[in-house]
Amino acid sequence: MQSKNLLELAGAVSSGAVRVVDLTFTLSPDFPVIVLPPEFGQAAPVRIQEISRYDGRGPAWYWNNVTFGEHTGTHFDAPIHWFTGKDLPNNSVDTMPAKDMIAPACVIDCSAGAAQDPDFLLTVPLVEAWEAKHGRIPERHWVLLRTDWSKKGWRDYANLRDDGAHTPGPNAAVMKWLVEQRGIIGFGTETIGTDAGQAGHFEPPYPAHHFLHGAGRYGLQCLCNLDELPATGAVIVASPLKIQNGSGSPLRVIALVSAN
Amino acid sequence: MIDPIEPPRRKNPLLRTRLPASPPRARSRTSHGFTRAAAEGRFMLQRCEACGAFAYPAREACPACLSVDLAFVDAPRRGALLAETTARVPSDVYFRERAPWRIGLVKMDCGPTMVAHLHADCVEGAPVLMSFQLDKSGQAVAFARPEGETPNMADDRQWREMTADPKFRRVLVTNGRSLIGQEAVAALKAAGAKTVFVGVAEPWRPFAGEQLLRGQQGIELVTLDASDEKSVTDLAADIGGKVDILVNTTEYVRPGGLLDRRGTSIARDEIDQAYLGFINLAQAFGPAMRMRGADGVNSSAAWVNILSVHALANWPAFGAYSASQAACLSLSHCLRAELRPGGVKVLNLFTGPVDNEWFQTVPPPKVAPRAVAQAIMSGLRGGLEEMYVGDVAEEIRQRLAANPKAVERELDK
Numbered sequence: 001m002q003s004k005n006l007l008e009l010a011g012a013v014s015s016g017a018v019r020v021v022d023l024t025f026t027l028s029p030d031f032p033v034i035v036l037p038p039e040f041g042q043a044a045p046v047r048i049q050e051i052s053r054y055d056g057r058g059p060a061w062y063w064n065n066v067t068f069g070e071h072t073g074t075h076f077d078a079p080i081h082w083f084t085g086k087d088l089p090n091n092s093v094d095t096m097p098a099k100d101m102i103a104p105a106c107v108i109d110c111s112a113g114a115a116q117d118p119d120f121l122l123t124v125p126l127v128e129a130w131e132a133k134h135g136r137i138p139e140r141h142w143v144l145l146r147t148d149w150s151k152k153g154w155r156d157y158a159n160l161r162d163d164g165a166h167t168p169g170p171n172a173a174v175m176k177w178l179v180e181q182r183g184i185i186g187f188g189t190e191t192i193g194t195d196a197g198q199a200g201h202f203e204p205p206y207p208a209h210h211f212l213h214g215a216g217r218y219g220l221q222c223l224c225n226l227d228e229l230p231a232t233g234a235v236i237v238a239s240p241l242k243i244q245n246g247s248g249s250p251l252r253v254i255a256l257v258s259a260n
Numbered sequence: 261m262i263d264p265i266e267p268p269r270r271k272n273p274l275l276r277t278r279l280p281a282s283p284p285r286a287r288s289r290t291s292h293g294f295t296r297a298a299a300e301g302r303f304m305l306q307r308c309e310a311c312g313a314f315a316y317p318a319r320e321a322c323p324a325c326l327s328v329d330l331a332f333v334d335a336p337r338r339g340a341l342l343a344e345t346t347a348r349v350p351s352d353v354y355f356r357e358r359a360p361w362r363i364g365l366v367k368m369d370c371g372p373t374m375v376a377h378l379h380a381d382c383v384e385g386a387p388v389l390m391s392f393q394l395d396k397s398g399q400a401v402a403f404a405r406p407e408g409e410t411p412n413m414a415d416d417r418q419w420r421e422m423t424a425d426p427k428f429r430r431v432l433v434t435n436g437r438s439l440i441g442q443e444a445v446a447a448l449k450a451a452g453a454k455t456v457f458v459g460v461a462e463p464w465r466p467f468a469g470e471q472l473l474r475g476q477q478g479i480e481l482v483t484l485d486a487s488d489e490k491s492v493t494d495l496a497a498d499i500g501g502k503v504d505i506l507v508n509t510t511e512y513v514r515p516g517g518l519l520d521r522r523g524t525s526i527a528r529d530e531i532d533q534a535y536l537g538f539i540n541l542a543q544a545f546g547p548a549m550r551m552r553g554a555d556g557v558n559s560s561a562a563w564v565n566i567l568s569v570h571a572l573a574n575w576p577a578f579g580a581y582s583a584s585q586a587a588c589l590s591l592s593h594c595l596r597a598e599l600r601p602g603g604v605k606v607l608n609l610f611t612g613p614v615d616n617e618w619f620q621t622v623p624p625p626k627v628a629p630r631a632v633a634q635a636i637m638s639g640l641r642g643g644l645e646e647m648y649v650g651d652v653a654e655e656i657r658q659r660l661a662a663n664p665k666a667v668e669r670e671l672d673k
Contacts, residue, residue: 029485029488029490029491030462030483030485030491032462032464032465035465041525041526042525042529044525044528044529045485045487045488047487047488047489047532048489048490049489050489154463154464155463155464155466157464158464158465160464160465160466161466
């Protein structure tokens with residue numbers, strides 16, 4: 001590509017001809033995190049502690065100490081996060097190829113189904129129906145599952161009941177198929193994880209994690225504003241923090257969308 | 261007979277909030293034998309080991325036989341009011357603000373004659389029961405009340421100065437998810453608290469007992485994660501000026517000590533929740549409580565901590581948890597000193613294993629959450645500073661006094 005095309009892109013972003021959509025929730029202490037049984041190790045919650053705020057602790061400057069687990073807020077999952085991806089090369093956020101941080105996306109709108117059923121599952125036939133309308137999912141594209149889940153209040157968003165979380169996600173067959181037959185670069189959701197709330201009972205358990213990371217692909221979760229993206233043609237920029245041997249990280253996810 | 265206190269009216273915003281004054285504080289070192297008694301709700305006097313005579317005030321030698329062998333022992337509380345008087349214009353600021361103030365001379369059945377603060381229903385010549393109470397300066401004073409119950413007895417003006425009765429007060433229970441927290445809420449309401457604010461961290465997580473707390477008159481669920489500085493300061497910005505009693509029901513129990521755990525993440529959670537949570541709460545709510553110690557019928561009155569008795573002696577099976585509790589115990593002494601100018605009491609309740617999920621495999625005796633809640637009420641009503649709730653806590657206290665090394669060896673099993 002010639003450099004003038006890149007400059008053209010920058011100009012289009014600046015002029016608004018290319019819209020930048022922020023797909024990120026604000027990283028805050030009260031955003032729900034993944035819930036595991038208390039006897040397991042827990043993700044440290046997001047904590048923001050003032051170092052100083054133009055006061056006796058630092059008269060001219062404001063800054064904070066921040067702590068959080070790798071899998072808090074809108075975050076990225078690297079292959080090393082799951083046992084299936086543990087032995088792959090370049091499987092952590094610091095060693096993954098930088099070029100994988102920019103890729104186009106197909107957005108599958110399942111908001112109507114998810115509104116009917118919190119345990120709504122994306123299936124192969126549903127994706128095939130989407131492809132009949134929008135064309136075959138190209139290789140190295142993100143598949144983003146739009147459920148409008150990000151618009152819920154946080155209690156409904158986590159939707160915890162006495163038998164676990166009830167939130168939408170992919171079934172096992174569609175994850176295997178998307179990875180093996182469509183060669184997607186990753187899978188993204190609006191919910192707390194890439195998997196459905198009840199995915200621990202699937203075969204295999206947590207199929208999105210299992211198949212994505214086993215094949216060196218990525219996950220994005222806790223996304224918002226997916227309803228502002230077209231079904232095809234958006235470009236996702238998702239560059240996680242370069243944490244040494246990190247399994248994931250909170251990050252700013254943006255989408256570039258042609259305005260016309 | 262005294263009239264019941266009235267529910268306090270809303271404050272007049274044109275008037276300055278009166279700052280707390282402290283009654284005289286100086287005591288001899290020996291006199292702190294009475295401080296200990298008052299802190300634990302016991303009545304102790306010095307008794308001569310040689311001749312058996314009781315002495316008061318604190319002495320270095322027996323006034324009867326000059327033996328120096330004087331020990332503080334639990335003593336009979338009964339006496340008779342010999343004489344009473346009312347101080348109408350005292351020179352001390354604290355008492356001047358509270359005048360008229362009644363005091364009297366009580367001839368104890370066990371011998372000594374004591375100067376005591378008087379309950380309004382004490383009558384000259386009639387029998388009284390004596391106790392040591394912690395006054396607003398945190399020091400022990402003798403207090404005489406009628407032998408039997410009288411109407412509205414706890415509403416006595418002078419008695420209420422010595423206690424932290426929840427009646428008409430507004431209370432923050434910091435963690436409503438725990439069984440102890442929920443029992444405390446119920447007990448506080450039953451004790452006449454005007455409002456009980458109940459902290460709930462991460463309100464998106466449902467919890468058992470939630471429905472019971474919701475929609476009840478005088479119970480307000482508030483978002484509070486004690487381990488999150490911002491959550492605590494946000495809540496204090498809303499209600500910090502109307503928390504008269506704070507009951508810290510933070511509960512974060514995890515088994516394990518040092519060698520069989522990997523890494524520090526659980527220990528860090530323990531510290532975040534218990535220790536840093538304590539600091540966050542103290543920094544956010546403490547200053548206003550200290551400032552409001554003389555703010556009328558619903559002045560700020562007390563801060564309650566529920567601590568494991570293993571803060572005093574490490575229990576290796578819950579070794580890191582014990583250490584987090586020891587840190588909180590130390591912090592509580594700092595808080596007590598810092599709240600003292602406001603006359604706000606810090607009540608520590610020491611418990612053995614509580615009957616909850618985290619001590620599921622621990623054999624009885626375990627402390628029922630309701631028993632902890634009831635102990636909080638009696639501690640507040642009695643104005644205490646130290647309580648040992650349940651058999652395990654009481655036993656460890658006694659054994660520590662006898663031989664701490666034996667306790668250490670025997671907890672290792």
